[in-house]
Amino acid sequence: MTHTLSLPIPTSVGSIDQYIQFANRIPLLTEQEEKTYAHRLHDDGDVEAARALVLSHLRLVVAIARGYLGYGLPHADLIQEGNLGLMKAVKRFDPRRGVRLVSFAIHWIKAEIHEYILKNARLVKVATTKAQRKLFFNLRSLKKDRNALSPDDVSAVAAQLGVKPEEVVEMETRLGGQDVPLDGGRDDDDEHFAPIAYLRDPAAEPSELLANAEQAQLQSDGLVNAMAALDERSRHIISARWLTGDDGKAATLHELADEYGVSAERIRQIEAKALKQMRGELAALA
Structure with a gap:
């Protein structure tokens, strides 16, 4: 006879640490x-059995x-x-297959995450194919340290995961980006200045708002x-690359390289030259 799990699922907890303690x-x-x-759930649709399997x-x-x-x-x-x-x-688990639930559940848990x-x-959505998803979730573990990948490392990772070297470089660049916390945490040090400490008041005076609006219009026309x-x-x-469509996705270097039949590096060079030319046009409006 099996024991019954008597611990209820909490409707609320004070912190994630308390939830983890509850789970453990x-x-x-x-x-x-x-x-x-599992048999009670699979054969009889027993909800309490499902609850016990989930909780454990x-x-x-x-x-x-x-x-x-x-x-x-x-x-x-x-x-x-x-x-x-x-x-x-738990819903799909069949005890007749002879495996433990933990082995079966790992796939479903990871897939959902x-x-x-x-x-x-926060990263730009570049993982659009199965190979790119594999790159997205395995690049960190394949890197030997925090340093940038060498050309040989890039080639090795690309070959192992079945993607282009350009995709490895691009993914590494995006994964290397870091978020900056707005409030900087609870640091009372007088020398600690988080962005929240120096962000300007959005309720600026009318004359400044008007000047900003005129400048924005000039820049829009200049663009x-x-x-x-x-x-x-x-x-x-x-x-x-910069003006995304309704789907919110920007083209990658390798996608444009395939479109024009050139290398991703050539696309990057064209992009850099065009941006430099545009900055010159916009600088005249400053």
């Missing part, structure tokens, strides 16, 4: 207990989610998405003129 206090199931609960594996979600903290998303959100994957795994990161991470001064290829590259 829930007893693990033995293999026989797990099979019994919350600590697994916590552990997996901790491995994705480097993507700039809150640990609590990662755990929540992982819990959704766990519930999907991966999908959440791709949709919500149109600067774009018009570019050749057709440069204009298309700048538009594709």
